[in-house]
Amino acid sequence: MPGIARSSEYLPALRGKHVAVVINQTSEWKGVSLLDKLIEEKIDVRTVFVPEHGFRGTADAGAHIDNATDAKTGLPVVSLYGKNKKPSREQMQGIDVVVYDLQDVGVRFYTYISTLQYVMEACAESGVFLMVLDRPNPNAHLIDGPVLDTSLRSFVGMQPVPVLYGMTCGEYAMMLRGEGWIPNAGKLFMQVIPCENYTHKTRYALPVSPSPNLKSMTAIYLYPGLCLFEGTEVSVGRGTDKPFEQWGHPGFKAKSRYHFEPKGRQGAQHPLWEDKKCYGQLVAANTEEAYEMTKGGLDLKPLLTAYNWSEDKQHFFNDFFDKLAGNRELKEQIQQGISEEEIRKSWVENLDRFRTIREVYLLYKD
Template sequence: MKQLLLCLLFGLLFLHPLHAQRIRPAAERFDQYLPLLQNKRIAIFANHTTVVNDSIHLVDVLKKKGVLISKIFAPEHGFRGKADAGEKVDNSIDPSTGVKIISLYGKKRKPASEDLQDVDVLVFDIQDVGTRFYTYISSLEEYIESAVAAGKPLIVLDRPNPNGFYIDGPVLEKPFRSFVGMQPVPVVYGMTIGEYAKMLVGEKWIDSSLHSKLAAFKMTVIPCDNYTHKSLYSLPVNPSPNLPDMAAIYWYPSTCFFEGTVLSEGRGTEHPFQIFGHPDLPKNLYKFTPVSREGAKEPKLKDKVCYGWTVAEAPEQVLKKVNGMLQLKFLQDAYRLFPQKDSFFLGKPNAAPTAYFFNKLAGNAELMAQIRSQQTESAIRKSWQPGINRFKTIRKKYLMYEDFE
């Protein structure tokens, strides 16, 4: 009976938004922020997801409304979202508006002081997916630091979190801090990017040399309309080349861990993060071959026949299988079946724990040890709970929308 009630509650959680008013990202609420941009020189952190009404780029709209955009800053994957994961992106000019685009995923990761000399107000509007190792929140943090250092006000235009209806995973430990995880939050942290920005500033989770400037720093977060953490939000634009659909976005928090192993995580296939495997796994498993394609020019195990698993299904089915939790079954099964267990995780043998990319994704060394010792999923999940509970106490202070709990 208890399981039946839980299933009914979970179903209601996701049926409710179908009858609700359309969720409006903050970028569409012009009356809330255009007065703050009037007669100001603007720099905007944006990419291909910075759209209004599902398809029109905000930069084009703001230019038509007379907003003076001095420059555009762009994150990983570039302003148009075409670059591969990890591919360095050069500066360029936006052909539509003639505005200079400065890449923050190339020679530098944050605006330099000279980049902001002719800027009065900074704006941030990027669609995130609510997962710690998705690098847009790291870019947000460094953008905030640049604004604080320059003494410039920042406006964050909030967007819904498509994975904002649960919290799960290990909390990052400080020694494992990197660009794929910079703060002590779980893998799935259940906050919009605007709420996360408020937490970064409120908890002083930025460069300690800037703490003395925080009192004078002004950050305005414009909220979404008609959104709660119970909402089911389908992205109008894929956030990056290898998250092409909602099924991939729902699986990503669980299957991105394969990036830290020798297995293919599905890049170079039609369903990245929904297909994973290796040539040395049993040949009676799902068969696939990663190939070069847009967004994955050199995928792991390119042109090699792999055997593994596919979880590619309709988003509605994926939601039921994810069930508001990280799913470790495939990672555990892959390790159990992989013949060369010493080489399952990428990294040199006997390297320091912080040198393993898997540990950077996990935010600790414990998960790798738990997989190696073949602990049960329930035991692994139990080890996360104290950190999750501490994080929830912090998170609660910065929520802007009705929570899922």
């Protein structure tokens, strides 16, 4: 049961207050949006902040989201993406409480935790109370991958955590404040409304797609490994019915008979290799297979296979890869032909250090 379902725990604290919400299409319980619920309860909501992909979750990754007015409620909708990733002092003016309720997928480069950090910073600066309605993390059973080298900080990686960090957004927020990883951390007043009947090993199927190209639980389980392809010349199937379930490239025709053809569509207006046949692999036949394939951690096999297939290794990676990986070593290790086992060994020391930090802030059993 996610935090939003436990309304008796948060509604009393919101009555008589001026409230802003950080929400999108996932911020619902049994089909009812948090925004609609708060308005029905006569809570004075003043502003709707929305993350990457917009209020309805239909915009492309990286697409500019304009501020707007919600047609149903007449409330101002303020994008926290593009040039305005952090609520300004002006936007926070007159707000007493910010309620954050976004469904995350537990992967460092999925940008909702970056939005969470900026909202925390804005609340600390403006003396605004932050309430996090916690939600299960579908990848919470995993802690794996390179820990971010903070010299590579960006919106797809802001803190020294691994690709898979095994925490809910509520636990992550507590860590950001507790470790002093945000400015003015000591000035932030915050409350997490925890999930009920949940542990990090609980299998949780997301009732609503968190973004336009994570259409299935299969994609959500495969995403941590396949998203690294976004730092290469290989397509992950954006512009098809199976984004983040497959990978391919026009130059791999001699290597595979499996292929797909990306087409422009909502959520992928101009996908990589648009209208060209991409040859590669369907990574998993179904959700259960994807879960089994990835329960050991970050799966590098697709990336290593594609690199070995590439006939133009000099141009295989682009400038985005190191930011996604969180270090400069992974690309070099792949280029040097180092085995997956050896690559994974290079992560162990930093992962152990992170586990020690993480343990302090857990609300749920592993």
